Structure formats: structure tokens, C-alpha cells
Amino acid sequence: DAGVTQSPTHLIKTRGQHVTLRCSPISGHKSVSWYQQVLGQGPQFIFQYYEKEERGRGNFPDRFSARQFPNYSSELNVNALLLGDSALYLCASSWALSSGRFDEQFFGPGTRLTVL
Amino acid sequence: EDQVTQSPEALRLQEGESSSLNCSYTVSGLRGLFWYRQDPGKGPEFLFTLYSAGEEKEKERLKATLTKKESFLHITAPKPEDSATYLCAVLVYGGATNKLIFGTGTLLAVQP
Secondary structure, eight states: OOOOEEEEEEEETTOOOOEEEEEETTTTTEEEEEEOOOEEEEEEEEEEETTTTTEEEOOOOOOOOEETTTTSSEEEEEEEEGGGGGGEEEEEEEESSSGGGGGGOOOOEEEEEEEO | OOOOEESSSSEEEEETTEEEEEEEEEOOOEEEEEEEEEOOTTEEEEEEEESSSEEEEETTTTTEEOOSSSEEEEEOOOOGOOOOEEEEEEEEEEETEEEEEEEOOOOEEEEE
16 A cells, blocks of 8 residues: 655745645545654644544644545645745644554655745 | 653764663653654654553564653664664644644664
């Protein structure tokens, strides 16, 4: 089975622009989470979606939004890009929202976003 | 506030020189502790999940242990291919969501 896939792999934008990042979870996984990883830091939680509903949000401004589709794939949207949004954006999928030992989250390769 | 701290920030070992990485945490509602390996420019690769104090998991040269306040990742006789950043994360469940809170990682370099 394929792992978590993300597209695009790299992206260059300018300040003020909008960006959409895409994620396809592991087959059978219903929960998708998004993380931002700035160089030299650990990933920071942005959103979690389960069954197309937002179930968690980290400390990120309203410029960040996301959604999950009926096939469990997900999009992360960022409006009015700032230089500080430059980071590796990671998507993680898990089998369920919280099911004891099914909480393991598996990460995709990430999308490297550079804002100039 | 939920917090995860990893030490050391960086570690340089000679091939075959065993050592341990530390992850200490202060969180409420802990559901589990995860170890990931991350190579430069790539997503984290899942290694272990630990759910309760006293639990241990092993995989090749790696062994993870958990106490009530910290976890250790022991690396026995490391090889150069073990060089990577090792991330620790705690799974916190609050209400209708669960999220991973990561430490900043330990950058491990194993020299031949």
C-alpha cells in the first residue's frame, strides 16, 4: 500500500499570495492532521480532520484553513502569505480520531513552501 | 502548558559507541509517546509508540523506554546510517481532538 502522499513537493510564492497544499492519507485511514515545521524545530500542530469535520486546531491565525473530502483526502489553504510561513508542511494520517492503540500517525514527505 | 523537551540538541558518536537520547514531558491527558526519525528534507518516519510507564520497545539497534516523566531512546552500537534527527512527540487528547506535541529533536551524527 502507498503511504501518505502530498503535493506539490516544492512551492515558491511571494508575499500576499494564496497557496493550497494537498494530502492523500493511507488507504483506510480516516483522520488527517497538518503540521508546520520550521527549519531546526519540531513540527507544530495546525489542524486535525476526521470524517470531514475539523476536530482540532493549533495556535495558527485564521489565514490558515483546511478541509477534508469524502475520500478522506485533505487540503490546507494559506491566505495572504507572509515570509514567516516558509516551512515544511507535513500531513499525517491515522486510522481513527482516538482509538487507543490506533492513534499512530504516519507522515507524508511534506511540501516545502518558500515565501519570497 | 504542555511541553516536550529533548536532550541533547546534538550528539556526535563514533560507530559502535552506544548512547541514549532523552525526552522529558509535562502534559495533561497523555495518550502515548512516539519516537520518529527524520532525515533532512523528509517527513518523520515512525519508530515506536509507548503507552504506559515501564513499557519498552525494540527495533534493530534502537530501544525505547518510558517512565512517568520521560522517555529514553537507547542506541546500541550505532552505524553511520543511523545519523538523523530523532523526534519525540506526546499524544495529547483533549475533548474531541488528539494532537502530537513535538520536541525540537536530537540531531545524531555517527562517524565511521
